[in-house]
Amino acid sequence: MIQQIPLSWYLIFAAMLFCVGLFGALARKNAIAILMGIELMLNAVNVNILAFWRFLYSDGVGGMVFVAVVFAAAAAEAAVGLALIISIYRRRNTVVADDIDLMKG
Amino acid sequence: MTNHLLSVILFFPVVAALAILVIPASRVKAIRWVSFVASLVPFLISLLVWLQFNPYQEGYQFEEQFIWYSAISSSYHIGIDGISLTMMLLTTLLTPLAILASFTISERVKAYMALFLMLETGMLGVFFALDLLLFFVFWEIGLVPMYFLIAQWGGEKRNYASIKFILYTMAGSLGLLLAIQLIGVTTGTFDLPKLMEIWKDKQLSIFGLSTSAVKAIAFWAFVVAFAIKVPVWPFHTWLPDAHTEAPTAGSMILAGVLLKLGAYGFLRLVLPLYPMESRQFGGALAILATLAIIFGALSAFSQNDFKRLVAYSSINHMGFVILGIAAAAWQAGSVNANLALNGAVLQMFNHGLSSAGMFFLVGVIYERTHTRKLEDYGGIYALVPVYGSILIFTAMSSLGLPGLNGFVSEFLVVRGALPVFVLPTALSMIGLFFTGAYILKALRSVLHGPVNEHLHGHLSEINLREILVIAPLMVLMLWIGLAPAWIVEVINRAVMFAFSAL
C-alpha cells in the first residue's frame, strides 16, 4: 500500500503546504493570520520529516521525536504569539502587522 | 635584632591614611584628630629607635631585607645609620606638628590629611632605603602628595608654583632613574651595601662606554637630581614659588624635610659612590654653595613678601649644608671633612627646625591678617606680645644667634670648610651678614614701629594649639644651642664610620 505513494508526492505536498504558509506569513496583514501561516510552514516541515523518516530511516524513532519537538515548539510559539498579539491589541487596538513598527530604526 | 620597627614607622602613615579614607568626609574633627594621633605613633616609635640605636656600632642598624623583585635583584632593604636616624627624627617630629598646624584647613580635609600621611611615608622611605630602586620609588612617592598639596590647597599662584615644582623635580628624577638603571645593569645589583663593596674595582662598561664615562654620567645625573632638590644655586628658583604658594603645613614639611632629601642624597649616594669625581668637582660645588649663600641672602633681603623672604632664607641656609659637603668631598677623610659633615648634617636638622618654625609663624599671622606683605604689618608686637617674642626667638635661631641651634652647625661648617676653601668660605661671610640683615628687616617691619591701625582689633594672640606646634621646636632649638653633644655625637660617629674609609 504504502509503496504506491512515492516519497516525491509527500515532498510535493509538503512544499505546497509550505508555500501556502509562506504566502500567508508574508502577505497577510492580520497578525493572527501571519501566525497561522507560520503554523502551516511548521506542519509542512513535519510532513517532510515524517516522510523522510518513513522512507529512509524507519528503523528508529528519531523522526517521531523530532516531530514531537516541533509540535511542542509550535504550540509554545502559538501560545506566546497569541498572548503578544492580544497584549498589543489591548494597547494599540490593532492587529495589523504594518502598524506595529516600534522597532523602526 | 630582627624587629620591624622601621617598617612599622614607614608604613603606619599609609595605613592611617587608608583608615582616614573610611571616615565620612563630614566628620572633619574626627579626621583631624585621627590623623594627628596617627602621626604621633611613628614619632613615638622613632624615639624608641633613637634610644635603642647604638651610635658606636659601625654600619646600618635595624636592617630589614626581603626579596622584592628578584628578576633584577632588587630587594626591600632598609636600615639606618646616624645620619638617617637624625633625619628620621626630624621627619617624624615635623609631620605631627605640621598636621596640628593644619587644623585650620577646612576644605577637603580628608584628602588633605591622607596626602600628608602618604607624604610622610615617602620621605621616610628615602631615608631608610638601602636599595637604589627602593630609594627612587620613595623619592617619587614623596613628590606626588606634595604636588597635590600645593596645587589644591595653595595660594593664588599655586598652579604655576606646583607645576614648576613637579616639572623641575621630575626633570632631575629622570636622570636619577637613568643613572640607577645604569648602575643596576652594569653591576647586577641595586643593593647599596653590596654596591659599596664591589663598586671600586668593578668594570662598568656598557654600550661601548668606558668605566669612567659610565661613572661620570651616573655621577652627574645624581648630582643634578639632588642639586635640584636641595636646591643648589642656580637650580633654586622653584623653591621660592613652591614655598610661598604651599599651604602653611606644606611649607613646613617642604622646607623642613623635603629639601633634606637632596642633601641626604649627596651624603648617602654621591660622596660614597663617587669619591674621585666628588673630589674633582668639590671646588665647583663649593663655589655654587657660596653663591647660594650670598645670593640667597641678598634675594631674601630684597623681598617684600614675608613668606617669600623666609623661602629665600632656605636657599641661604642650605648653602651651608652644601658648603660642608663640598669641603668633605674635597678633603675626604680629614678632620676638616669630618667637622664639615658634622656641621652639614646638623645644619640640615637645624634648618628643619627653624625654617619649619618660621613658616609656621608666617602662617599664623597670615591666617589672621590675610596678607603677607611686609608693609601691611607694622608694630604688631604691642598687639601680640607672645607671638612677637616667639617670632623673635625663632628668627634668632634662623639667624644663627649663638646660644641657639643655628650657630652650632654654622660654626662647624665654617670650621670644616675654612681650611679647605679659604676664599669661598670667607666670601660666604657676606651671606652670613645679610642673613642678619633680612631677618632684622622682617622683624623690623612686622613687629616694630608704629602700630598699623588696620590691624587694631583684628589680631588675636597666638592660641594654645599654635603654641603647642611651635613649643617643641623652640625647646629643641635651645637644647641644641646650649648642649649639642647628644645629637652631634650620633652624627659624628656616623660620619666617621661612613666617610673615614674613603
Next chain:
Amino acid sequence: MSTEMLIWLIPLPPLLAFALIVLFTYKKHALSHWIAVSAAGLSWLGSMVVFFSAAGKEGLSHEPFRSFINWLPTQRNFLQIGVQIDPLSAVMVFFVAWTVLMIFIYSIGYHNYGQPKGTADHPGLPPHGAALKKHKETGGMVPSVEPMYARFFALISLFAFAMFTLVVSDNLLTLYIGWELMGFCSYFLIGFWYAKPSARDAAVKAFLTTRVGDVFMLLGLVLLYSQTGSLSYADTLANPVVIEELAKHSSGILGLSIAGLIGLLIFIGVIGKSAQFPLHVWLPDAMEGPTPVSAMIHAATMVSAGVYLAIRVFPLISAGWEPGHALTPTMVVLASIGAFTALFAATIALAQNDIKRVLAYSTISQLGYMIAALGIGAYVAATFHLVMHAFFKALLFLGSGSVIHGVEHGVYHTGEHVDPQNMFNMGGLRKKMPVTFWTFLLGGLALSGFPLVTAGFWSKDEILSYAFKGDYFIVFVVLAVAALLTAFYTARQITLTFLGEARTKASSHAVESVKVMIIPLIILAVFAVTAGWSGIPQGFPLFGGILPNWFEEFVGSMVKESAPHGAGESGSLVPLLTSLVVSLGGLALGWWVYKDVRAGMNDPLERVLGRFYPLIKNKYYIDEFYQAAFIKPAIWIADKVAYQFLDKFLIDGFLHAVAKGTWRLGVIFRNFFDIPVVNGTGDAIGKGTQGLGDVLRKMQTGKIQQYMILSLLVVILVGVLFYLYFLLGRV
C-alpha cells in the same frame, strides 16, 4: 664650695631671673624688679668672693681658677668649654658686678616705679606721664610708670647673664656666645620702645653694624680653632709655644703672620663692638634706648667687652713683638685706629647738644684711647683705663639719666614742650639737683683726667707716659690733643647743664631724683675717685710708693713684661706735665667759653670754628656717606641684581624659555602630526562607521513582514549561490 664651682654659678642668677620674669611674673612690677635685683645681687656676691680669692692667690696668672667640660664632639676629640678667672677676668668681673648691680637698682627709679599708670601710655612707647586730679587746674602732670616695666628687667637680666658669661669664660667660643647674646640684648634694649621708628631703626643699625665685625671675628675664631685645635685661652693665647708657632708662619694675606691675621680678624669684631672708626656709627644712635640705663650698658659694659677681647687676644696681636722693637702690623692697625678714633670722636663730641650723645662720643673716644694703648703694647695701662673708664662713665651716664629725669619732671610740671635731653634747655641745675651735680662733677673730672684725685688721671697719665717712653710720638700727640678736647667738652657739658641760670621754665622746675637713683650715683662716684689709687706708678713724683701699685702687679703678671713701664722712674716730666696742662687747660677753657650762655643763644663754638662746625655737628656726614656708599647699593644689588636680574630674569627667564620652547614644540606636534595624522585616522574610522550606519538604518523599517521577505530573499540567494557553487565546483 670651691671657687671653680662658684665661677660657674656667677652668670646663672640673671639667666634664671630672665626666665622667671618672662614666663611667670611679667605682669607684676615689684616682683619682677625684686627677682632681677636679687639675681644681680647674687651674681655680685659671687663675683666679690671670686675676686677677693683671686686677688689673694699667688701666681694666679699661671694657675688661674679654671674648670671645663666637654661640649661638642669633633671626630675623636671634644671642643671644651669652661670658666676661668685669671687676673684680667678678675678685674673685669669686679667692675662688671658693681656696675651691673648699680644699674639694676637705678632702673627701678628710672622707670618710675610706684608712679601711677600713664593716661595715654601704650606698650612700645615711652611713658607720657599721668594727669593727677589735684594738678588739673594747672594742666600739670607727673611721670608715669614704664608700661613695659617687667620686660625691661627681664632683658637687662639676660644682658647681665651674657656679660658675666663673656667675662668668666675660659675660651673664645663661650666668649663669642656671650658677645653675640649681648649684641642681641642691646638690639632689644635699643629698640625697647619699638613703636618709635627712630628707636627701631637704631636697633637694627646697632645689630647690623656690629655684625659686620662679628662675621670677621667668627672667621678669626674658626681660623684659630683650625690652626690649633682648641679655643681655650690656656691652650692658645696663654701658651707661648702655640703663639710662637702661629707667629712664625705667614698667612699669605697682606704679609701678616697667621697669628697676626687671626688677631686682626678678631680685632675687626672689636671695632664693631667697641664702636671704633669706621664702625662707630651705631653707638650714638643707641642712645634711643631707655635713656640712662641702656645707654650706660652700651657705655660701661658692652663696649668694654670689645676692649676686653682685644686685651684678651693681645698675645695674638703682639705675637712676634718684643717690647722696644718695631710693632707688628696688627698692632699698628690697632694703634692707628685707636688714636684716630680717640681724636675723631672727641671732635664730634664738641658740637653735640644732646647730653647723652656727648657722652656717647666721649665713650667712643675713650675706647679709642684704650685700643691705641694696646696697639703700642701698653697692656696694663689699657686694662687700667678700661676699668676706670667703666666706673666713671657709668657714673656719668646714670647722672645724665638723673638730669634728664629731673628736667622731664619740670616738663611735666610746667607743660612746656622742650627737649629734656638738650643741654641748651638746662642750666642752673646745680641747686635743684645737688647730689646729681656733685657726683656728675666727679665723673666729669675723672673723664677729663683732673689731676691726682680722680681715677681717670692715673689711667690716662699711664697711657700717655707709656706712649712717650716708647717713642710713639704721633700716638702721644694725638692722644694728648684728644685729652684736651675731652676736658673741653666735659667742662662744656657741666657748665651748660649745672652752672649758670636756668634757661627754660622746665629746667627751673627740675627736682632731684629719688633715692633709689642717687644712691648708685654716690657709690659709683666713690669708685670714680678711689679706684685710681690702686694703680699709682711707683716712681710718680711725691705720691709714688705711698700705696703699692697693686694693679700693675696683678694684671701685669699676665704678660711678659715690658720695658718702658713706670714712666716716672726715668725722670722725664713731659708726659706728666702734658696731662696736667691738657686736663686743667681744657676744663678751664670749656668753663670760660660756656659760663655766660643765656637762653636762645647759639653755641659760641659755632663762631669760633666757622665752617668746621657744621661738619662736626653732622658727625662728618659719615652716616650719610654709609647710606650712599653701602646701604643704598646693597639694597639695590639685593633687589636688582640678586633677585630681579639673576633669579627672575636670568634663571627663571631661562626656565620660562625652556617651558615656552617645549610648549611651542608641543603645539607644532599637535598641529602638524597629532591633528592631521593621529586624530585624522581615528576620526575617519568613526565617521565611516557612522555613515554606514546611516545607510543601513533605512532597511530597518520595523515592519516584520519586510524582514521576512528580506530573509527569504537572502535564503534564496544563498541557496542559489550554494547551488551554483556545487554545480560549478563539480564541473
